[in-house]
């Protein structure tokens with residue numbers, strides 16, 4: 002099998018921290034070139050030996066014409082995604098795009114239509130679901146080990162982001178639900194996807210309500226949402242980027258018929274003393290994990306399902322790319338497809354719509370995991 006020839010658009014934070022290291026974990030692939038209009042980024046790439054200078058371009062169009070890649074990774078700011086995805090598709094490549102796919106549904110539709118016409122696939126990098134402890138949890142749910150989930154609670158407690166944002170992110174009016182929220186709702190779609198439909202499906206809310214705490218004319222830093230799913234399943238999602246509480250990167254409590262799951266991402270140092278009414282004795286749970294862990298709690302006992310030390314963001318992105326290439330080779334719609342990313346964007350936009358209407362319930366008529374519109 003000849004290697005998959007990959008080109009990279011954008012040499013910023015995502016490329017440096019995720020795409021370039023991840024490509025080292027994608028067997029039988031080669032980076033054929035990279036483009037970025039910022040000379041400082043190109044200089045960085047030369048110094049780091051990312052590619053020979055002649056394979057580094059200021060112009061994405063020229064890179065595509067001269068290298069004819071099989072797959073293009075789009076790692077540029079979201080407002081540039083649609084134009085670059087269309088360019089890459091036009092050049093005959095499949096596209097692995099950073100999240101969020103695009104700022105508007107119209108742009109997502111343009112990308113999906115262009116991919117269909119070109120007979121190419123587009124996938125989006127929501128890599129959290131590829132972290133091994135989420136994967137292990139979903140597999141155990143699919144095996145029916147905990148019964149049917151009915152309530153998912155997700156929360157994030159982070160300090161104020163300060164000055165570390167790239168310029169495009171600092172300019173966003175819609176921030177936490179758009180820029181981070183698509184990761185959060187992707188994870189919810191993944192964790193509830195199997196139980197709500199045949200394994201492999203995604204779960205999308207059928208209605209939702211959101212309150213944004215703080216002025217609506219400023220970027221949202223704190224949001225509280227309730228997402229309703231078919232079969233009386235509900236998720237709550239609280240994202241807080243100005244918390245003074247101890248940092249919690251992403252916590253999930255998933256209550257199922259026969260057990261309660263606790264999924265923690267971003268470091269766990271926990272010592273909990275409790276009383277088990279079932280066992281009529283004190284309980285002690287302790288765990289120290291730098292990455293993430295999944296626990297099942299029932300009958301007064303807490304058992305580790307899976308842990309990841311530290312969180313393998315790079316490996317998760319590598320797995321997303323590997324699974325994308327495997328889907329291309331098999332000729333089937335990839336996991337995390339552009340259609341799926343469009344639904345995640347619809348959820349985020351509906352959250353903003355609800356918040357603007359003071360937390361009104363916004364119905365979402367769209368395919369659900371059970372295929373009901």
Ligand SMILES: NC(=O)c1ccc[n+]([C@@H]2O[C@H](COP(=O)([O-])OP(=O)(O)OC[C@H]3O[C@@H](n4cnc5c(N)ncnc54)[C@H](O)[C@@H]3O)[C@@H](O)[C@H]2O)c1
Pocket residue numbers: 010011012013014015016036037038039042061076077078079081085099100101126127128167168169180
């Ligand atoms: N999946 C994740 O966990 C994750 C993490 C970080 C960022 N991201 C996403 O990655 C994308 C980029 O974010 P970032 O933090 O790397 O931003 P960044 O500003 O650090 O880097 C973006 C780079 O794209 C370049 N660029 C702009 N227009 C271009 C064009 N037309 N052709 C080629 N290059 C171009 C810029 O010059 C810059 O170097 C965003 O969509 C962001 O949401 C995802």
